[in-house]
Amino acid sequence: MLKIIVLGGGPIGVEFAVRAVEKGHQVTLYEKGEIGASMSRWGHIELFSNWTLNVSEWGAKKIGFEPTQEYPTAQEFLDQYLSPLAASLGDIVQTHSEVIGVTREGAIKMQHVGSRSKTGAFRVLIRKDGREFIDHADFLVDASGVYENPANLGIGGLPVINEAQFEDKIQRYEVNAKTDEARYSGKRTLVVGGGFSAITSIIELLKFKKERPSTQISWLVLTPHPYTVIADDSLPERKANCILGNALLSGEKDGVSPFIGFGVSAFAPSDDGAIRVTLENDEESIEIVVDEVVSNVGYRPDLNLLRELQVHLCYAFEGPMNLSASLLSQDSGADCLAQVSPGLETLKSPENDLFILGAKSYGRNSNFLLRLGFEQIETVLDSIK
Numbered sequence: 001m002l003k004i005i006v007l008g009g010g011p012i013g014v015e016f017a018v019r020a021v022e023k024g025h026q027v028t029l030y031e032k033g034e035i036g037a038s039m040s041r042w043g044h045i046e047l048f049s050n051w052t053l054n055v056s057e058w059g060a061k062k063i064g065f066e067p068t069q070e071y072p073t074a075q076e077f078l079d080q081y082l083s084p085l086a087a088s089l090g091d092i093v094q095t096h097s098e099v100i101g102v103t104r105e106g107a108i109k110m111q112h113v114g115s116r117s118k119t120g121a122f123r124v125l126i127r128k129d130g131r132e133f134i135d136h137a138d139f140l141v142d143a144s145g146v147y148e149n150p151a152n153l154g155i156g157g158l159p160v161i162n163e164a165q166f167e168d169k170i171q172r173y174e175v176n177a178k179t180d181e182a183r184y185s186g187k188r189t190l191v192v193g194g195g196f197s198a199i200t201s202i203i204e205l206l207k208f209k210k211e212r213p214s215t216q217i218s219w220l221v222l223t224p225h226p227y228t229v230i231a232d233d234s235l236p237e238r239k240a241n242c243i244l245g246n247a248l249l250s251g252e253k254d255g256v257s258p259f260i261g262f263g264v265s266a267f268a269p270s271d272d273g274a275i276r277v278t279l280e281n282d283e284e285s286i287e288i289v290v291d292e293v294v295s296n297v298g299y300r301p302d303l304n305l306l307r308e309l310q311v312h313l314c315y316a317f318e319g320p321m322n323l324s325a326s327l328l329s330q331d332s333g334a335d336c337l338a339q340v341s342p343g344l345e346t347l348k349s350p351e352n353d354l355f356i357l358g359a360k361s362y363g364r365n366s367n368f369l370l371r372l373g374f375e376q377i378e379t380v381l382d383s384i385k
């Protein structure tokens with residue numbers, strides 16, 4: 001039996017804790033907010049994978065949950081599955097407990113290179129209710145995700161000049177038509193990004209435009225057709241969104257003002273209290289004035305948490321090196337559902353008994369799926385003797 005600490009109470013942290021307890025380990029899970037805090041930020045969005053792909057066999061069995069072929073919203077997933085599953089763990093789950101950092105007893109980062117098993121237990125610093133304390137573990141799982149760390153909005157991933165001054169006008173998550181009406185309806189909004197979060201925000205903003213035609217939507221993307229349409233896509237809604245995104249950007253469909261190939265370089269106050277945004281490409285620099293900015297440019301893992309440990313991360317994607325390399329070499333095309341899980345060796349790092357799992361294991365690669373996380377959990381727990 002090992003003493004295991006799990007960082008993060010999202011789906012992968014909770015599922016890991018359930019399975020590890022079932023296998024006889026002593027587990028504590030620390031979550032900085034409520035269970036599923038990151039998912040609740042996008043609670044209004046429907047998952048593109050159905051219930052059968054979103055729950056583990058062991059989790060469903062533990063709480064008697066019967067998955068169907070329906071597609072839950074993230075909030076339904078939390079209410080009907082993840083929260084009851086976490087509750088079934090009792091005191092093992094410690095919410096409102098933020099992990100500040102992790103190191104090893106008896107060794108600093110630069111010691112025992114190549115033989116970290118000679119070090120002592122993991123030493124974990126936690127903050128709860130304004131109080132800080134240390135916990136120890138033989139085995140550590142970092143499932144703290146990426147969604148709490150939005151990427152910078154500026155050119156090449158830098159902050160935009162004066163970005164910090166305009167934080168109250170920047171939304172870094174997907175727009176929600178049910179809750180964000182006062183913020184966006186009848187206003188001028190710039191959406192930045194060409195991924196699924198951006199098209200989700202655009203669809204929500206178009207609902208406001210339909211009700212109030214004075215709503216203006218500008219959309220900045222790097223390439224003219226950012227969405228790859230899969231001819232026989234098993235997910236019809238994904239296909240429809242990709243077609244819509246490309247049609248809006250090419251002008252085949254009205255609704256948005258596209259800015260293709262531009263980056264955002266600076267913000268400044270405008271005379272009417274809004275934001276003057278400077279957009280740049282290789283040839284020109286232009287200015288537009290907007291009331292709000294939606295930054296849907298991706299998320300990054302928090303590298304500080306494990307900074308005092310020996311973790312080998314990919315210099316491009318910032319996930320565990322071997323996993324990132326394996327993902328780069330997989331040819332699953334545009335369909336993240338076609339991915340395969342690359343196995344234990346790709347999850348290992350020089351720091352013995354430490355595993356980064358879940359969305360954080362993919363680093364800046366946004367193709368992670370819950371199903372792959374369940375495979376990671378089984379692989380890692382099977383490797384513990």
Ligand SMILES: Cc1cc2nc3c(=O)[nH]c(=O)nc-3n(C[C@H](O)[C@H](O)[C@H](O)COP(=O)(O)OP(=O)(O)OC[C@H]3O[C@@H](n4cnc5c(N)ncnc54)[C@H](O)[C@@H]3O)c2cc1C
Pocket residue numbers: 007008009010011012013030031032033034035036037038039042045046047048049054097098099100143144145146147148197305357358359360368369370371373
């Ligand atoms: C909009 C969107 C739609 C998606 N749709 C699907 C889908 O349909 N199907 C699918 O399979 N996948 C989907 N994914 C991908 C993925 O499954 C989810 O991102 C999932 O939430 C990842 O789970 P996780 O447990 O790894 O991370 P998270 O859900 O991000 O959980 C991490 C947890 O760690 C906590 N945490 C962070 N830092 C600390 C700290 N220092 N101390 C303590 N706790 C901390 C956070 O509060 C959070 O609760 C989607 C992702 C997004 C963003």
